[in-house]
Structure formats: structure tokens, C-alpha cells
Amino acid sequence: MATRKRPGGRPLRPLLFLLLIVAAIFGSVGAGAKWGDASFTPELALDLEGGTQIILTPNTTDGQEVTSDDVNQAIAIIRQRVDGSGVSEAEITSQGGRNIVVAMPGNPSQETIDLVSASAVMRMRAVLVESGPGAIDPAALEPGEEPTDGSTADPTADPTADPTAEATDAAPDGALPRETTPTPSPSDEATSESGEEPTAEPTDGATDAPAATPEEIDEAAFAAADADGNGELSNTPATEPTSASDTAWITEQVTYDFYRLDCSLPENRTGGGGDDPDAPLVACTTDGAAKYILGPAELSGSDLTSAQMVYQTTSTGAATNIPVVQMNFTSEGGEKFAEITTRLAGLAAQPPLNQFAIVLDGNVISAPGVDEPIPNGEATISGPETNPFTRSQAQTLANQLNFGSLPITFDVQSQEQISATLGGEQLRNGVIAGLIGLVLVVLYTVFQYRGLAFVTLTSLAVAGALTYGAILLLSWLQGYRLSLPGVAGLIIAIGVTADSFIVYFERIRDEVREGRVLTAAVEQGWLRARRTILASDAVNFLAAVVLYFLAVGGVRGFAFTLGLTTLVDIVVVFLFTHPMMKILARTKFFGDGHPMSGLDPVHLGATVAAYAGRGRTRTRAERTAVAANANRMTIAERRAAEARERAEAESPDDGAVVGAKASDEQEGKR
Template sequence: MRPGRQLAVLGFIFVVLYLLVFFSGGASGGWKDRLEPRLGLDLIGGTRLTLEATNSIDGKPPTSENLEEARRIIENRVNAYGVAEAEVVTEGDRNIVVSLPGQNRELNDVGSAAELRFRKVLKATDGSGAVTAPAATPAPSGSASPAPSGSASASPKASASAKATASPSAGGQGGGAPAPSASPSASASPSAPAASPSASAAPVPQSVEEQRKAVEKKVGATAWAAASALQAPADFTADPSLAEKLKPFGTLSPAEVAVLSPQMQFNVPTITCAQLDKRPAASIKDEKQQAVACESGAAKYLLDVAKVVGTDVDDADAVLDQTSQWVVSLNFTGSGQDKWTALTREAFNNEGGACDQTALGQDGKCRVAVVLDNEIVSSPEIQGVLTGDSQITGSFNQKDAAELAGNLRYGALPVTFVPQEQQNVTATLGESHLRAGLLAAGIGMLLVIIYSFFYYRLLGSVIFLSLVLSALLVFGALVVLGRQIGFTLTLAGIAGMIVSLGVAADSFVIYFERLKDEIREGRSPRSAVPRAWIRARRTIISANAITLMSAVVLYIVSVGAVKGFAFALGLATILDLVVVFLFRHPIMTMFARTRAFLSPRVSGLGRALPARTEQANPRNPRVKEA
């Protein structure tokens, strides 16, 4: 064996690795900056949100194409926040993880379905659950009318809040030439985040029809028959018995309410806006069906089919209007502008009398609701045929308007997501985690080295050098992988590397104890080293292979921090095997040729070498005679 060749190969690996560290793509700044690995949020602070893709009908995961498209749209939305080094990655077949380093913020909106719909308001009633008469006409939330210059404007509802405007994430993206400027207005109403089915709901059946039958069974035949017979919102003053019959509908979860027909949702007074606002995401996604939604949490509207949708919007921008208020300006595509003009003409003329008296505005004109996902952002009264673009107005600040415009601009998600976990880590806490992790790693390595020198003496230097080389390999690999594949070192990753120290120490023990056994069997140290290596090698490989397989399985089935732990453990285990084969065995072969290795006091083989000497004397009769 020529140990020099193996050591040369190891040296070559180090040279290539650290050339990549200092000079590969992404390396910039001074030498210190180039040696910094990419740190995770738990070490430098920031926000991480895990979004899980859901399907309300069959529960199957989305296709890989849809998941990747959703990841791209969410990444565009996050980048619109102007945050450096934001990271959006897929995990498994249904999760997307959004990470924003260096700050804390609410990220739930980036996973909203962002379906934008423009629907004519057909009917309106009270959605508070306290209806005793057919329904009073709610106060209109705004109006839209032609402006003298030929553009159009709309006045928002005065009670809109800035917080509410930031909540909906909006609409689709289309292509086409922008149209001239115009504006129907929209104000924002309080919105609830997309909710998952209620925990109290029965197990979700496989089809909508089965879900509807389960709801019918829950409310009872009497309540179901009474609700099905309604042609308008129930009048409890005219028929007090209806209140008791329809009472079971007030106990339904939002997910159960979502499977009911729009007519039943609208006509049953015990189905309230509190239930409707919390329906699962994409409950009224179908643009070809009528829908029911609420505005301001009290007014319940029956909405027409959507005749203008998010894909008809070409662009959206946050701008200041003439009153120095932040608004979201919408530019329609060519075909989208034609659809918007036709819709405003229908609403202005109330063609066919589609809008009843409860839905008309103050000037007797129909209103058009701007619907984002399950909720109404605004429902301005149309006071003229609008031939230009639109504005969504309300009590926006710059940040809220920019976020809403970004969601409108980058389109609707092809997959529905439910937020699963959001973690906020301050920078101070992250630095504390980093110090604690590095301290734990240093203490672990120090204890292994102290024990090695105490028990193995000269052989302890082999352990020390091996651990140093392994640490350098792991560190260089972390820096390169952070630039090339975006791997970030987290606190869980540091824990994985600390665990790998124990795996490395085990391989030393296996080799050195096997070496002692060979010497006790009568072999010289020089001949015992290669034989001990051959017999210990299989055990070392098997032990590391089991650890590596465990890390791979854990990486595949886990998400988040656990995945980082598994990756770091697997990486450290592989590099430990490289050091075992290219450094530990060659250096032991070289040590076996030195006189120090033959000294029991220096080598650490003290208990094995004397035993060999005592066994050798009886075999030499000449020594006994002398």
C-alpha cells in the first residue's frame, strides 16, 4: 500500500473545494465574507411560513406542474415585498415553505388563492342572523360614474379599514394591451384568512354531493325541506315557525355551509356572514355559477355569475390619486376591457331587471361587487358605462396598496393552500441560537478529543486530525452548497453535525480496538494495522451506511427543520467516510513504521504490546536456557 497516494487525493479534494469556496459563482466581498455559510432564519432571524396544498373534493395532492406554478407565483408575490434573499421552496408533494430572513411579518396572504371576480349584485339581505323581515336595503358601499375627462371614478365606502384592504390577495394575470384610464371604486371590507374545514365537522366525503347529503342528515329532514322550499329570504315575522325549523343551519361549520346551494345560503337567515366569511378557500371559485358573499360582515349578497375575472386584468399598480390617497389601479386587457364595459352597461341600465330593489344603490343603479376569493372587497354603484380602467380604493397605506397590487399583478394560484405553521424569530434570538449551537459543537468535539488523548495517546492525534479535517470538509461543503443549491444552515443542521461526531468517534473505537485484538493475537504493530483495517472496514461501512439510510429516509418523509437535521447528518456522515478512507487508514500505516508506535507508553497500545511480549517469551527456548 502507498498511503501517500490516498493523502494526495484528499489534498486534491481540499484544494478543489476551497477554490470553489473562494472563487465560485456567488462568492463576493472580502475573504471573511466568502467564508460565511448561508444561515437559516433561526440563526439570523426572520419569518418562515409552511403552506399545505389542499383539495376540497378528493384530497389528492396537486400535480407537480401546478405546485411549481404556485411556487413561482408566491415567489413573485414575496419578492414584491422588496425583501432581499427571500426563499420559496417546495417540500414533498403538497407543501411550499416561504422564508423571509431578517424581519418578522405576516405572510398568510401570500398563499391566498387570489381569485379576482367582478359580479353584479342581484339581491341583498341581512347576514347578521337577526333577520325578522324580508330584508332592508343595505346602504351602498360606493358608486362609479363617468368623469368629465372621459375616465371614470368611484367613491369608496367611508368605513373601510386599511387593515382589511391588505387582507385579500388578489386576482389573475392576463396578456394584452392596456386600455385607457378609468375607475370604478372599491373599498375594502374586513376579511378572514382562508380557513380549513372545521375540526368539528364530520369527515369530508369524496364528492360534493355526498357532503351535501351529510349536511342534510345533520340538520334533519324538516329543516332541509323548509330551506329548499324558500324562494326568498325567510320572513320570521310572517311565519314564526320557520325560525325553529331553520335553526339547525346556524350550527353548521363553514365547510358544511360551503357545500350548500347559493340560493339556500342566501335565503336561510340562520346562515350568517360569520359562517360564510370562514368558508374554505376557493368555495366560490366557479365563475359560471352564482355565489353568496358578505360585505363588512353584515350585508349578505346574492351575486351573479362572474363576467369579468382576474385573467382579464393586465396590470395593477399602487398609485396616489388626486386626493393623495393610495389606490390600486387596474389595467384591463383588450378583451377584458370589452367585458368590463359590457358589465357596467348591464349594471347601469339594470338590463332585464336582474337587480331587485334590495340590491340597488342610492341612485337606483345596480352595484358590481369586486370579489377576492370568498369575500367582497367593495360593491360600488355603477353610475355610468365605464370604457376605461378601474381603481380599487379604500383606506390604504403604501404598503397595503403595494401588496394588493402585487398579488393582482402576479395572478391567481392554481392550487388552494392552507397555512400550517408560521415561525417568527428575532435577530437577537437567532444570534443566541448560533452561539449556543457553536458552543455545543465545540464542547462535543473537545470532549471527544480529551477522551481520545487520555485513552489512546498517540492514536488520539489521529482522531484529532481526522475530526479537524472532517470539520473543514463539512464547512467548505456548506458554503458551496449554500451558493449552488440554496442550502441554509439551521440550528437543527448544527444538531445533526453534533450527532455525527458520535458516529465518527464510533468508527475510531472500532478500528483501534480491532488493532489491539490483532496485536494480542501475536502480530507486530506493522502487520496488525492492515489486518485490523480489513476487518474493521466492513463494520465501519455498515454502521455509517445505517446512519446514512436513516438520514435519507428522515429527509424524504420530513419537512422544515427536521429535513435540515437529516441533510446535515447525512452530509457529515458521507464526509466522515471520505476522511476514514483517505486519511485515517493511510496515516495509521505511516505511524506503524515509526518507533513511537512501538512504544506502549506513547502509542496508546500499552495493554496490547506487553501481552504480546509475555506470550512471545515461552516460545523461545533459548531465552529460558540462557
């Protein structure tokens, strides 16, 4: 027997799916509140909660002048420290072009405050090992085994196993160190000089096992680093190193630190100095694209007099349009650099041993390779021939080198707790404004749409619950803090969401005016309204994305909440409003067009009778009866009824015959 299927599908399915989403969000927050540090109250930004303000003054120990470029570079370094420490919504600005004001929301730890005020130091070290950014993969390594990805810390290993460290071609003029590892651009662009994306999969496959816990990574790293299997990690070189490029510096402890380091995590790139210049160093690039084992420091920033962005010249002296960075050393620094480059040039066949890393604030900003000895104290860093520096990349590197060449320290001028710049009163006023807007929307829908105001109110409640849950989840997992501009974005979302409902309701009412029964009007109105709603939300979301990436300060908070609520609007309209309308269309109050339902055909000016062919019309009651009978018919019965109607429209006599045949065929099937 044929099954009967009601038109409009099964509206309960999307409602159940939406219920699962809401339950998952608040269930996760509840679990985090019980067993973690989550809360059912969102974290507030500096303008609403207050926090700690530190005023720093950069000074040089030798009396050199600190320029505005130096201050900007110091701000970039401090920002990386703050972001890496997990503090969000911090404000770091320049005061009068001289002082640096760091304002952090809440009560940051003393460790974070000390990290912010620590001096930035630049040192140059020989590269011993280069690898992708990820930590060791426990699933791909048995205890006691060495990694097979070319990033091994075995002193006897052939460093040429690392395919990312191939030497570049000889440079013009014969003495140009060439950049072979990624260097950040001024705005942390997602491109590197090697032409690779920083987010690309690391060569060691470390990110293939995201489920690995820190304990499993530590255990695997310890097992791989413990070469003699005695259960202890030695930090003493097996043999006396002969130079800073000697791989004998790589002890078991250094190997362990290298294996467990994951440079893709911002907290591992906070910097802050503290590295021992007489010991090897495990470090990341500032963008987290690679990690290194480096030998002891051989040069410091004080050995560098200046650095500037220039354009490369050919062997004949002709200028090109390829930006490079020119470094000038002091007389003493030039002599040391000549010895270093002579040694590194002799290792050109064994990359990455022919590279030297420039480490600023504990992170590698550049690691160029050396092709030939450089005896005159003037060196030039260029990008690979396949992907040379851009002007902005070269200028950024020059600024970093100039900053590192100054013996800069940060003097704390003041440190104080600051109250919320806007405070609880402004937040309360903002919430009141939002409630007023909500009440006005509800009153308008009650006046204009009567019973449909129930749908508007419940849809707004669901949208509010989803948005609040998403903010709670982001506050817990990503450290998001709600600012007053973000509150403004939430208030605007009320109008954005209500606009989607109005578009849908008006489409349904248009269909009712044309004489359709409500169940058919809901489906047809949805098909017409859906495109308009998606187009409108797409424009809002695009505007939010542009604002977020191009704006600064509080405008980004506004753009974030605007984009979030736009996505929530789409979810609510598709998974709640439309299914709810399909359910209400089947009720007597809405389906029969009660005057208070907002869908009364008489008040909407619907056509009383509709043309049915052959000069005949049908009243609304007749159309409603036909639709009701159609809902109770099987597919075969409905097809037979349609055949009879077509036959009657063409010829009453012939239609009777055809209708009789259709009825006989139907009886035969039964």
C-alpha cells in the first residue's frame, strides 16, 4: 500500500538538530565550568572591566637616540609577547612617540608583567638543525627510535637530509648571504621568502596526530632523546665542540627540548630573551613556520652598526628592482663576522650548517646561508632567486636589525590598576538600549503581524541563546573578551535578525493574497524569501569581514560580533523560523486564517474566488477542502483526481469517460 507523505517535509528534524546544537554549546560550557576554568559569564574587555596599565620608556645604555621606528618595533615585540602569553584584547600604543603604554584587561600575572618589561636582545648564532614547526609525533615513533624526517639531532647525522635547507645559487658579487628560511613581513603576512605558506604541513609530519596529549609528546620526545637508554638526559656534550657549528653541542637535553617544541603554538613564541649566549638554543621563527637548534652566540646586536633596505646591484654595478637588506658591522664585529663566514662558507655543501640565524627576543627573524667569506664587514641578505624579498619584507627585517643593534632596555615609568574606561554604567545603558530595541521590534511585529509576533519573539530568543553560548565558548577556548563596540554589534543584530523574519512573513502574505492555502503559501514564500535573506546576510557578513581585517581597536570588536550574529541569523531562520512556520500552518488558528493570526485572507485582500478553467471558479473554502482532501489521498488517488480535473477542463463528456477510466484503473490496482 502506498505511503502518505504530508507536504512540507518533516519540520521537527531541523528543530531537533538545532536543539542538539544549543545543548552541545551550553553542555560544553557547563562541563568546562565544573572541571575547567569556563564560566557562564563572558569575559569583558579593558573598556568594561579595567585592568593593569604599564608605561614603558625605551632607553639605550650608550646614549644613542631611540627613533620612532625603534618604538614601533618595540611595540611589535611587546605585542607578540602579550599575545603569546594568552592575554587578549590588550591595548599597546605609543605615547608621544616616546613612551609605550601597555594596558591589559583583568589581573595579569606577575610573570606576564615581567615578560612585557623585559629587554629585547639580538644575537647571531650558527644553525645546527632546521626542521618544520611541529613537535614530535608519538604515533610515528617507537621508543628509542630516531626521527626519520631529516630533523634529527644526532651529531653524526648528515644535515643534508633536510630538504628545506638546500643551498641557493651563488649571488652576484660573490659574497651575499641568501635567505633560506621564512622571514616575517611587516604585518605578519602569510607568505615567506621561501614561497611557502607558514600554515603548510611541517616536513616532520608533527601535526598528523592532533589527538596527542602533551604528556604523550613529552614521553615520546624523552624516549627519542635518551640515546643511551639510562633514563636520564645529559646536558654535557659527548665531545668537546671545536666551533659554534660543531654538532657536538647537541646534547640529549637539547634534543629533548627540540623534539617537544611546537612552534605553531603562539605561547612558544613569546620571546622575552633569557637565552644563554654561551649555550646552544632551541628557537622558533617569529611566524612559527620553522624551528632550529642553534649553536652558541658569536655576535650580538652591539656588533652591528646599521641596516637598511637597498636594491640589489649586478656584478657590473647596474641597479635592479630587487630589495635586499644591507648590514654594516663595527670594525671588531666585522673581523668576527669574517671568521664566521669563512667557516660557514666551507660548510656550503652541508646545509643548514652554512646558515647563521639572527635571533631577536628569543625568536629567529632570519637565517640566511653563506656562499662565500665576507671579509669587509658589509653583508647583504636577499631572498631566494625564485621568491625574492618584497619591499615591505626587506624594510621590516632592516627595522628589526636596527632595533636589535641598539642596547635598548625598557624602564617602567608607572604601573597601576585602571578602572573601566566606560564602566558598568555604560554597559548597563547599552543593555537597556538593546532591550528597548527588542521591545520596539516586538511591538511592531504585534501591530503588523499579530499572531506571527510569537514566531518573531521565539526566534529572537533562540538567536540570543545561540549568540550568548558562542560568546561563552569563545571566551573559554579562545580568550575572547566582550567590549562595548561588541555589545553595539549585538544590539544591531536584533534589527538584522528581525529583518529576515519580515522578509519571510511578507512573502507568505503575498502568497496568501494570491489565493493559496497557508501550507502552500509557507513553502512557496520560503522559496522566494530564502534567496533574499541569504543575499542580505552575505552583504552583512562581507562588511563584517572587511571591517575586522582593515580596522583597528574597538571597531574590530564590533565587526566580530556583527559577523557572528549574521551567521547565527542564518542558522535560526533555516533551523527554527521556517520549520516553526510549517508547524503553525497546520494548526487551526493559523491554517484557517484567524483574524488575529496575521494571515487572515480577508484582511490581506486575498482573491475570494480563483479561476479553475472552462469559465469556472473556486472559493477559498473549496480550495481549502481540495487541499485537505489532497493531504489524505494516496499518490495514485491524487493522480487520478488530477486526471479527472484536466479532462473536465477540456471537455465535460470526455472528462467523465477519462475520469471513469482512471477510477476503474485505480480500483483495479486496489
